[in-house]
Amino acid sequence: MSKGKKAPLANVIDTHQHELLAGWLDGMLSRMVRRDAAAEAEIRQQAARFLPLLAQSIEDDPGADIGSSAWDDTRQLLTEISQSRVRQGFTPIETANFIFLLKKPLFGYLRAALSDDSQTLVEETARVSTLFDDLGLFTIEVYQKSREQVIMRQQQELLELSTPVVQLWKDVLALPLIGTLDSARTQVVMENLLQKIVDTGAMIAIIDITGVPTVDTLVAQHLLKTIAAARLMGADCIISGIRPQIAQTIVHLGVNLEDVITKATLADAFIVALKRTGSTITHAKHGD
Amino acid sequence: MLRDLTSMSRTAGDLTVVPLHSDEDVVRLRKAVRECLVSLGFSLIEQTKMVTAASELARNTVGYGGGGESHVAKISDGSRHGVRLSFIDHGPGIADVALALTDGYTSGGGMGLGLGGAKRLSDEFDLQTEPGKGTVVTITKWKPF
Amino acid sequence: MEHIPILKMGKLLLVTIQVDMHDRLAMALQDDLTERIVKDRASGVLIDISALDIVDSFIGRMISNTASMAKILDARTVLVGMQPAVAITLVELGLTLDGVITALNVDHGIRLLQEPDKKTGRAPSR
Numbered sequence: 001m002s003k004g005k006k007a008p009l010a011n012v013i014d015t016h017q018h019e020l021l022a023g024w025l026d027g028m029l030s031r032m033v034r035r036d037a038a039a040e041a042e043i044r045q046q047a048a049r050f051l052p053l054l055a056q057s058i059e060d061d062p063g064a065d066i067g068s069s070a071w072d073d074t075r076q077l078l079t080e081i082s083q084s085r086v087r088q089g090f091t092p093i094e095t096a097n098f099i100f101l102l103k104k105p106l107f108g109y110l111r112a113a114l115s116d117d118s119q120t121l122v123e124e125t126a127r128v129s130t131l132f133d134d135l136g137l138f139t140i141e142v143y144q145k146s147r148e149q150v151i152m153r154q155q156q157e158l159l160e161l162s163t164p165v166v167q168l169w170k171d172v173l174a175l176p177l178i179g180t181l182d183s184a185r186t187q188v189v190m191e192n193l194l195q196k197i198v199d200t201g202a203m204i205a206i207i208d209i210t211g212v213p214t215v216d217t218l219v220a221q222h223l224l225k226t227i228a229a230a231r232l233m234g235a236d237c238i239i240s241g242i243r244p245q246i247a248q249t250i251v252h253l254g255v256n257l258e259d260v261i262t263k264a265t266l267a268d269a270f271i272v273a274l275k276r277t278g279s280t281i282t283h284a285k286h287g288d
Numbered sequence: 289m290l291r292d293l294t295s296m297s298r299t300a301g302d303l304t305v306v307p308l309h310s311d312e313d314v315v316r317l318r319k320a321v322r323e324c325l326v327s328l329g330f331s332l333i334e335q336t337k338m339v340t341a342a343s344e345l346a347r348n349t350v351g352y353g354g355g356g357e358s359h360v361a362k363i364s365d366g367s368r369h370g371v372r373l374s375f376i377d378h379g380p381g382i383a384d385v386a387l388a389l390t391d392g393y394t395s396g397g398g399m400g401l402g403l404g405g406a407k408r409l410s411d412e413f414d415l416q417t418e419p420g421k422g423t424v425v426t427i428t429k430w431k432p433f
Numbered sequence: 434m435e436h437i438p439i440l441k442m443g444k445l446l447l448v449t450i451q452v453d454m455h456d457r458l459a460m461a462l463q464d465d466l467t468e469r470i471v472k473d474r475a476s477g478v479l480i481d482i483s484a485l486d487i488v489d490s491f492i493g494r495m496i497s498n499t500a501s502m503a504k505i506l507d508a509r510t511v512l513v514g515m516q517p518a519v520a521i522t523l524v525e526l527g528l529t530l531d532g533v534i535t536a537l538n539v540d541h542g543i544r545l546l547q548e549p550d551k552k553t554g555r556a557p558s559r
Binding site: 332340343402405 | 453456457486487488489490518519521522525526527
């Protein structure tokens, strides 16, 4: 397929692929803190896959708009590499260096190739520079998102371990919440609660927030949605342990708790729950 | 009719077209959407929300749009995967979009096009309509990698 | 065409919805139920949706309508077995299922129907 004159960058990569790879890998490997065979092998493989993809993308899109479809494969590979580096504990810079360390050897060959055409050299250098900046930034962005994902996943796992639903009595469950509630955490916890309600057939769930220092609108809305969902399912919820500060916040936020039974303490809530499920508390007579 | 929604390149990997002319088609669509979501690893709640939204919109297409089709597409924008569902009909269109988007859920009937609901259940919502020409509703749900 | 089976349990009727409902099936169910309520002099109807993983506004309306029809025929309706994911989605959708009482499962539903009707003070179903 003839495309007329190929972009200089694509030319350079095609002509000097071996040497480029060598120079690039040298730069990356010499910076590695821990050099083990598996990590080295992986970097070699990634670099070897990247160069031809880069060349192809440049050929298809000399304008280097990395958001366009000509760069899909290249972006895909960079995404894989970034995500793998997150998992292995690389820093963001180490991850971005995959791109940046290719600049030096590349410019070297570019200079040589265009030594008699300084006009084109200047233009091409500027374009390649911009391209590498874009690619490098993309790598860091993916790295960041990936890291966030890992953290979120770990948080979720911690959540499921740390918020057990307790069966207080026949038909009565309690969910003592401790610590700061954020939107994601609240959602997971509430879903677990609803599932437990189904599993145990409990008619009342007491959500105790004594251990929660603050509540924001999102969290309050999640609580309300959970209660609404529980009611739709045929159960009901009582909120207990609302501290004075939280009561104030709730009123200031304009959250409507009219429909919801609230009690100051878990104990009070328990008594209400017992009554509603048809039990009563009687005191045992002391033996005379 | 379908405006180009790509600000940044998004590849549509798999695309399934489901005709929507009958109730059985709505059931078929729900299965197709469910399978798509499961294959991308969406949680049960996310699946339920999206399949429910799809069911609402599909019923609209059949009931108000005079029949049409749905496009179920797996999409990706480089750092996350998702599902994009389009509901296309060449029916009467929606005359008052603002009204249609307000919640008309009354328990016993009423218009309740469910557009507001579908919007709440998905991450992205787009509506294009022209009275007399038809309607295209598109909803998207993303799953971070 | 298939009909959804209706079980008689004393004065109660139990309907278990397990398939994806479409218009004709829903209509058939409503017809069958109203007929049976009269024929069996049923005072309560239990609709079990524990097998449904999706409840959209169509099904919601069908359930509401059924409850309304049953009420006119002097029978109470209880919806049981809603899955958590469905409940959460319905809350998000804004569907409130007015006029429908819910219970966690069939046992709870039966207990509910055996209590006197709080509004009318009617005697419980036996």
